[in-house]
Amino acid sequence: MILKDSLIAVIVLAICVIWALADGAAAQQGIGSALRLMTPLLLACLAGLYSERAGVFDIGLEGKMLMAAFTAASVAYLTGSAWLGLAAGIAGSLSLSLIHGLASITFMGNQLISGVAINFLASGLTVLVGQNAFGLGGRTPALTGTGRFQPITLPFAETLRGVPVLGPIYSGLISGQTVLVYVAFAMVPLTWWVLFRTRFGLRLRAVGENPASVDTAGVSVTRLRYTAVAICGVLTGIAGAYLATGLSAGFVKEMTAGRGFIALAALIFAKWRPWQALFATFLFGLLEAIANLYPNLDLGIITVPSMFMNALPYILTVVILAGFVGRAIPPRAGGEPYVKER
């Protein structure tokens, strides 16, 4: 059971070790790239985890990230502060989350349709407002200096550089990331703790499995679900802000480029569990990094084109969904608005 649960982790670490042994310098660059690419995926995946564990399906992760990227880049440009941009990104994404909550919790609408609507809304609104505000075709002007999150060098990074194995890992990979990357990684144990070790987490999971029992216990289903949707909004907000002000320097229309959907795939891949989400998104990040570094990966016997690498997250998700490697069972009450019996 333990082996089965940690299967993804084993695969991911095996890829890293084999890569490092085959070509150390390339592996260091590639794994660093994977860490950067996985951060928005991880944040969005954890965001979806809170929402879906509480019984609210969310395919609007993409739209919320996009909106957050836009508001973060705009405010960071106007104020020159990446932190204010982050706050604006969270606010932008949170407002869409509340629309989703209103439609699917209060008005008991279809959660999937509400999610699709949010994706469309974000895609249109960002370009419309961006064009009117900056006149650059939906782009925001490029951010400079304090408008962006800069890489942080951790203490002792320079001293430890010479140490074999540990040195490159600590100074090359762990150090030198932007602060939001550390936030994203810290969210994993935090999410695990909140979900599985606190009363709030127990209720949150219960409301996604059997809301009636939670209601019977005298706890408000509506309130719990709104809280989950709001947490989802905050996390996608950080993800969007990281895309626009950490990874790149400004907003470009449709810049999320399907990352919200890959995060959903990762969520299914991880079977709605936080530690597995970490390794699933790391795997997806690694695949993208490998595709970037080796457009045609020569494995000796076969040559793998980058298109295949890019399609692999979706293929793996389908394999998981088909039940070949364990079963992915979503929260039982997911997708159903809760109607109190009268």
Next chain:
Amino acid sequence: MSLMKSLLAGSALTVLTAGLALAEPALIYDLGGKFDKSFNEAAYMGAQRWVEETGGSYRELEMQSEAQREQALRRLAEAGANPIVMVGFAFGDVLTKIAGDYPETNFAIIDMVVEAPNVQSVVFTEEEGSYLAGVMAGMASESGTVGFIGGMDIPLIHKFHCGFAQGFKSVQAEGNVLMNFTGTTPAAWNDPVRGGELTRAQVSQGADVIYAAAGGTGIGVLQTAADQGILSIGVDSNQNALHPGQVLTSMVKRVDNAVFDAFTAGAEIEPGVKVMDLAAGGVDVAIDENNDELVTDEMQAAIDEAKAAIASGEVEVHDYMTDNTCPAA
């Protein structure tokens, strides 16, 4: 019921046509959007220049989805717009289908060849402009490795790569040209994050000049190149000003001239293929106050020499789209 329907349709059509008694030209932008600081915006600039010089007016439409193309073209043709200029290879299939239905209307399509008696196909010799960019990259590169990052993996973008590689190899015969494509879907034109990571990957492999032909993705390439302290080359519009002193040059495609010419010709636009090459001012490398410090006298001489050699036919730049191969790479 059906009578009512056709009456309604008829009156709707009259309303449309009434607004357009005079044959106004029309311009249709592709999915990138009118203000993409690149391809579509260049078309817009050309149309605006025509307005300033003639005082005329024109209609314009911005595509929002693939499905709108045919409807948009038919609407404009039925409304009497003439000529109708469309920007982008993606209109090719639709135009082939409908051009015969409107023999009185003249069309001009940029970046694609459509065989029809009332269509002017404007194509650019991107390989020649890219060759010049490659020559500059060859002069500027100290590591002997340069990179190319394309947007969507289509033959048109391979054409940019192929010219660039040939130009680079004409200076550094033993050099190495890295090539990456962002993706295989239209999303590849708007993924600056991925563009940035591709740039870092190429830098780690030793590239010190990177040419981006990738629309919005290119913004991320130029940004990361500037962050990493290497040179980049922009595309389509003049992107030198995005990072002054860090963009070696931009391979400009004078889409504005093509639109301006088409509008000026009006309804008498000449059908057939119109090639906007180096000699006709269709493509060039941009040199302005933002990059003149990067362009040494030697480099300028090499560019002039390459231009002369292409004009005289001494150097023949290979066009990838003729046989889908690239001998230089």
